[in-house]
Amino acid sequence: MERSESEETVHIFTQLGEYLIESILRGESIDAIKHIVQEGAPLWYQTESEGMSALHAAAYMQNTELVQYLIDEGAIWNSVDNLKCTAADVALSFNNETIYTIIRNAGIRAEMLLTLLSSRSEIEEPSSLIIRSEDETAAASTNAFLKSRLNFIKDKNGQEICVVKVGDEEIGVMMGWEQGIMQETVKNLCEDHPSSDNLKVLNIGFGLGIIDTLFQALPTRPITHYIVEPHPDVLQYMKKLGWYHKPGVKILERKWQDSIQDLLEVGGFDAVYTDTFSEDYNTLRGFFEHLPDLLAGPESRFSFFNGLGATNALFYDVYTHLAELHLADVGIDVCWKDVIVVDNKNLDRWGKTREYFLLPLYRLPIGRMSNFV
Numbered sequence: 017m018e019r020s021e022s023e024e025t026v027h028i029f030t031q032l033g034e035y036l037i038e039s040i041l042r043g044e045s046i047d048a049i050k051h052i053v054q055e056g057a058p059l060w061y062q063t064e065s066e067g068m069s070a071l072h073a074a075a076y077m078q079n080t081e082l083v084q085y086l087i088d089e090g091a092i093w094n095s096v097d098n099l100k101c102t103a104a105d106v107a108l109s110f111n112n113e114t115i116y117t118i119i120r121n122a123g124i125r126a127e128m129l130l131t132l133l134s135s136r137s138e139i140e141e142p143s144s145l146i147i148r149s150e151d152e153t154a155a156a157s158t159n160a161f162l163k164s165r166l167n168f169i170k171d172k173n174g175q176e177i178c179v180v181k182v183g184d185e186e187i188g189v190m191m192g193w194e195q196g197i198m199q200e201t202v203k204n205l206c207e208d209h210p211s212s213d214n215l216k217v218l219n220i221g222f223g224l225g226i227i228d229t230l231f232q233a234l235p236t237r238p239i240t241h242y243i244v245e246p247h248p249d250v251l252q253y254m255k256k257l258g259w260y261h262k263p264g265v266k267i268l269e270r271k272w273q274d275s276i277q278d279l280l281e282v283g284g285f286d287a288v289y290t291d292t293f294s295e296d297y298n299t300l301r302g303f304f305e306h307l308p309d310l311l312a313g314p315e316s317r318f319s320f321f322n323g324l325g326a327t328n329a330l331f332y333d334v335y336t337h338l339a340e341l342h343l344a345d346v347g348i349d350v351c352w353k354d355v356i357v358v359d360n361k362n363l364d365r366w367g368k369t370r371e372y373f374l375l376p377l378y379r380l381p382i383g384r385m386s387n388f389v
């Protein structure tokens with residue numbers, strides 16, 4: 017049977033793509049590979065059986081020069097094979113830091129460029145890391161999330177969780193296993209703070225109230241403690257727990273985007289933390305821009321829940337670097353502390369909920385205004 021024109025094009029690309037990958041795996045010379053690419057072999061092509069791209073193959077062969085060449089020619093840094101591994105994961109499996117770093121840096125450059133383009137145009141969802149523009153569920157749309165019912169329950173291990181149902185799946189909005197991360201965050205935000213007897217604290221997103229409870233449990237409780245929380249079920253939960261009557265606590269019952277003018281008027285915060293839900297990196301970056309006007313001065317500290325991309329080591333690394341670069345843009349220097357996430361107590365922390373943090377280490381950011389601002 018004759019092929020249509022488009023079928024013929026697909027056939028040619030498939031053959032060229034397969035030929036390129038086979039040649040890389042056979043260890044052909046870099047000149048031979050360059051020739052195949054110049055003949056039009058598609059770098060985006062992935063084999064049907066394994067989902068392997070030319071970049072995966074080059075990483076597998078640990079050919080640094082070839083990896084660099086393919087990246088320079090526009091190979092897709094974040095394509096995943098059928099086992100959900102990127103070419104950088106392949107490099108990591110060989111402990112090949114050089115190749116891992118080439119691919120990671122390509123990711124950072126691509127994301128920086130997309131963010132820059134989006135700030136100059138109407139593109140709203142620039143990140144290529146997580147495709148969110150098509151996800152209108154409570155997992156990725158604030159509007160849908162704020163209309164969804166939340167459940168505050170204890171799971172079978174006695175872990176407190178706040179969950180939202182998305183289709184047939186349950187997703188943890190906040191889960192008790194994050195207690196250790198929140199503890200380290202409060203310690204690094206508040207311990208040794210020159211104003212520790214007189215702290216003015218801002219927290220965005222109440223969730224289970226873990227971090228707010230820790231702020232309140234400081235040796236001297238904050239003199240002023242703002243909490244921004246828009247979800248009606250969370251606000252109900254806060255009322256039940258008596259948060260509306262705690263001395264110094266002020267609750268803004270709306271999204272941070274709708275509270276920011278009020279918060280900027282208050283200003284002068286010693287510690288600022290943000291941990292929302294269903295918001296993407298670009299939104300977090302939007303919050304970064306307000307920090308110089310929210311923080312009291314060089315001694316003030318900022319942190320955020322660094323959980324984006326945390327199902328894959330490469331994506332997490334790219335987001336972490338991206339955040340550091342964007343915070344530097346607004347005059348905040350970040351230092352990172354590693355917090356061990358998985359210990360014997362929380363090995364079975366997901367139950368039937370979606371697994372959103374799969375890495376053994378949490379990279380805790382602590383930002384301060386650089387002296388030059």
Ligand SMILES: C[S@@+](CC[C@H](N)C(=O)[O-])C[C@H]1O[C@@H](n2cnc3c(N)ncnc32)[C@H](O)[C@@H]1O
Pocket residue numbers: 158189190198220221222223224225226227228244245246247250270271272273291292293294295
């Ligand atoms: C992950 S939880 C916060 C957990 C909290 N750090 C703790 O220690 O329990 C996220 C919270 O952010 C709230 N939230 C979502 N979008 C928000 C927004 N745009 N502004 C403020 N809060 C938001 C959610 O309703 C939810 O209560």
